[in-house]
Amino acid sequence: MRTTIFVAVSALAAVGSCLPGADKHEFCAPGPKDARSPCPMLNSLANHGYLPRNGKNVSIDQIVNGIDEALNLSPLSSRPVAEFAATTSTTGNPSTMHLSDLATHGVIEHDGSLSRNDIFFGDNKKFNKKIYDTVAKFFTKDVISIQTAANARRSRLVAAQAANPAFNFTAREDQFSQFETALYLAVYGKGTEGNAKTKWVNIMFREERIPYKEGFKRPTDVITNEDIVELADKVKAAA
Numbered sequence: 001m002r003t004t005i006f007v008a009v010s011a012l013a014a015v016g017s018c019l020p021g022a023d024k025h026e027f028c029a030p031g032p033k034d035a036r037s038p039c040p041m042l043n044s045l046a047n048h049g050y051l052p053r054n055g056k057n058v059s060i061d062q063i064v065n066g067i068d069e070a071l072n073l074s075p076l077s078s079r080p081v082a083e084f085a086a087t088t089s090t091t092g093n094p095s096t097m098h099l100s101d102l103a104t105h106g107v108i109e110h111d112g113s114l115s116r117n118d119i120f121f122g123d124n125k126k127f128n129k130k131i132y133d134t135v136a137k138f139f140t141k142d143v144i145s146i147q148t149a150a151n152a153r154r155s156r157l158v159a160a161q162a163a164n165p166a167f168n169f170t171a172r173e174d175q176f177s178q179f180e181t182a183l184y185l186a187v188y189g190k191g192t193e194g195n196a197k198t199k200w201v202n203i204m205f206r207e208e209r210i211p212y213k214e215g216f217k218r219p220t221d222v223i224t225n226e227d228i229v230e231l232a233d234k235v236k237a238a239a
């Protein structure tokens, strides 16, 4: 009886975490005690062990190195953002953060997200299928062009503004949001031309998983900060 209970408890504890013997970067869904953020990519990196899988006490260096290792995105691009993100830290150590700290509204987190609800409605952190479905309906082709990404972003902003009486979107937040679209176009697309693979983008948002099984490989050429800025400018121009 005792053994049965022990086995049952161990099995429950294993739900959402890696089973013994899992590869270092195998995907494992988070467990109920793991911290996650409003960023689908940081969550994906934690789910693959590029960041601490529990999402807690994550250092600026771990974020920069994890992004480099998994995505070949230049530290010159990620470090300033990681440092800014650390201003939300509740860990007691200014160079670490829990991923959940990043949901602090008005630092990086903003209204009108593609896959999260606005803080006004309570949960600005967890993936919201209903909202993302309204965005993903723009992704009707195999690849997402810059124009399509800009249209989806614009439509989501219009809908959020109509639904939320406390909607707020500063010029800086607009810029962050353009960068977020630029980031998924850069990581899952080709250079600065957009055309991100729809399947891969959907997997990032819906499953918070890196689509290795679907053919994604770490880009061989570094994604530079200039690439991201160029893409963000193109997203803005297309809006």
Ligand code: HEM
Residues within 6 Å of the ligand: 037, 038, 039, 040, 041, 042, 063, 067, 071, 073, 078, 079, 081, 082, 083, 085, 102, 103, 108, 109, 110, 111, 112, 113, 114, 115, 116, 180, 181, 183, 184, 187
């Ligand atoms: C220093 C690294 C990073 C930090 C601190 C960070 C943080 C954040 C935060 C706080 C948000 C929420 C913004 C909102 O309210 O929508 C966000 C959104 C987002 N991030 Fe990251 N992020 C980082 C790197 C990346 C990378 C490398 C990607 C690559 C694809 C990425 C893709 C996205 C996307 C697509 C969103 C928009 C989510 C949505 O609108 O629902 N992020 N990020």
